[in-house]
Amino acid sequence: MTTNTLFETLNPPVRLLMGPGPINAYPRVHQAISSALIGQYDPVMTGYMNQVQSLYRGVLETNNKQTMLVDGTARAGIEAVLVSILQPGDKVLIPVIGRFGHLLCEIAQRVGAVVKTIDIEWGEVCPPELVEKAIKEFQPKLLATVQGDTSTTMNQPLAEIGEICQRHGVLFYCDATASIAGNELKMDEWHLDAVSVGLQKCLGGPSGSAPISLSDQCAEVINRRKHVEAGIKAEHHTAGADIRIQSNYFDLAMVMDYWGPERLNHHTEATSMLYAARECARIYLEEGSENVIARHKQAGDAMAMGLKAMGLKLFGNQQYKMNNVVGVYIPDEVDGDKVREELLLCFGIEIGTSFGPLHGKIWRIGTMGFNARQECVLTTLAALESVLLKYKAHIQPGQAVTTAMQYYTV
Numbered sequence: 001m002t003t004n005t006l007f008e009t010l011n012p013p014v015r016l017l018m019g020p021g022p023i024n025a026y027p028r029v030h031q032a033i034s035s036a037l038i039g040q041y042d043p044v045m046t047g048y049m050n051q052v053q054s055l056y057r058g059v060l061e062t063n064n065k066q067t068m069l070v071d072g073t074a075r076a077g078i079e080a081v082l083v084s085i086l087q088p089g090d091k092v093l094i095p096v097i098g099r100f101g102h103l104l105c106e107i108a109q110r111v112g113a114v115v116k117t118i119d120i121e122w123g124e125v126c127p128p129e130l131v132e133k134a135i136k137e138f139q140p141k142l143l144a145t146v147q148g149d150t151s152t153t154m155n156q157p158l159a160e161i162g163e164i165c166q167r168h169g170v171l172f173y174c175d176a177t178a179s180i181a182g183n184e185l186k187m188d189e190w191h192l193d194a195v196s197v198g199l200q201k202c203l204g205g206p207s208g209s210a211p212i213s214l215s216d217q218c219a220e221v222i223n224r225r226k227h228v229e230a231g232i233k234a235e236h237h238t239a240g241a242d243i244r245i246q247s248n249y250f251d252l253a254m255v256m257d258y259w260g261p262e263r264l265n266h267h268t269e270a271t272s273m274l275y276a277a278r279e280c281a282r283i284y285l286e287e288g289s290e291n292v293i294a295r296h297k298q299a300g301d302a303m304a305m306g307l308k309a310m311g312l313k314l315f316g317n318q319q320y321k322m323n324n325v326v327g328v329y330i331p332d333e334v335d336g337d338k339v340r341e342e343l344l345l346c347f348g349i350e351i352g353t354s355f356g357p358l359h360g361k362i363w364r365i366g367t368m369g370f371n372a373r374q375e376c377v378l379t380t381l382a383a384l385e386s387v388l389l390k391y392k393a394h395i396q397p398g399q400a401v402t403t404a405m406q407y408y409t410v
């Protein structure tokens with residue numbers, strides 16, 4: 001006999017999420033998610049879809065008509081872009097500055113693309129000269145990279161790379177999930193052809209929706225692969241000249257038709273996540289991009305300088321550090337996981353561990369979205385200092401919080 005249990009009523013603890021994402025969502029985003037559900041072709045719903053397109057043009061600083069949501073986490077946006085652009089045998093150049101650069105390679109390889117990487121030491125960014133040299137030698141169709149790679153906390157400068165891609169006729173895609181809304185991103189000015197992001201970093205929402213935008217040229221490349229699926233295909237749908245996109249769910253040619261005037265049925269838009277994405281963008285644009293980015297820089301600087309004042313060592317080339325996350329070396333005397341556990345259980349604060357070559361060496365502490373605020377920075381520094389003192393780490397007590405507070409005195 002099987003026994004069924006209902007478990008307890010859902011009641012997750014309230015945590016302060018100060019890792020590299022996910023973070024605590026803005027209260028207004030929680031409200032938006034709990035709004036009433038409506039049908040996918042209700043004119044109110046299609047109206048919201050149009051609003052979301054317009055709002056994300058604002059967030060990504062673009063006029064691209066093809067701006068929409070991919071339903072899924074940020075990785076869904078990345079995969080949709082790569083599988084829709086890259087045909088088997090296409091050449092893609094990928095500067096790899098951290099873990100998420102490897103993810104781009106992995107997805108491109110699964111698609112059957114020919115991948116060439118520029119491997120950068122973790123904690124540094126890719127110089128544009130290396131990109132230009134590699135483009136001349138390799139002649140790729142696409143350059144794919146990551147802007148803020150949270151695995152290393154570095155923010156790849158993109159403007160010059162965009163100009164190089166433009167000059168050589170190479171499509172330019174960037175995963176800006178971790179950097180958007182905390183660091184500058186100018187899609188059109190920097191000649192980006194495709195950008196994908198997620199909500200759970202500086203946009204201040206939950207994971208589960210991936211806003212993307214495609215230049216006209218990029219949309220055309222994708223539409224050449226359009227083969228409308230059986231069952232909804234009509235007379236006027238002529239097949240594209242290029243081979244069909246390997247994924248159905250991530251077929252951006254079909255997703256564009258669902259978001260476009262034809263409203264051709266594809267998936268059912270994830271209504272609650274669209275509400276969340278809409279509110280994240282409204283909050284960002286209402287506060288103003290410059291103000292939001294400045295707030296992230298203030299919180300990020302206060303956190304980094306507080307950690308330094310405690311006597312801890314920061315990871316990576318600080319000139320290129322993302323505003324919204326800092327890597328800090330774990331003192332030799334302490335067990336990094338034990339400290340994280342104690343922060344969580346005694347203070348309700350989560351900070352991040354790290355991956356690959358940095359595993360066990362650094363913690364990553366984020367100040368993003370709703371949590372890019374003085375009280376979150378100060379509380380985290382005070383709590384970390386207490387736990388480190390308990391474990392007899394060789395730190396400077398009494399400095400971190402006052403140092404961080406200086407970033408907030410006017």
Ligand SMILES: *Cc1c(COP(=O)(O)O)cnc(C)c1O
Nearest residue numbers: 073074075100149150177178198
């Ligand atoms: C956090 C992060 C993601 C997140 O992807 P999910 O699929 O939402 O987990 C993607 N890209 C980068 C660069 C990130 O830092």
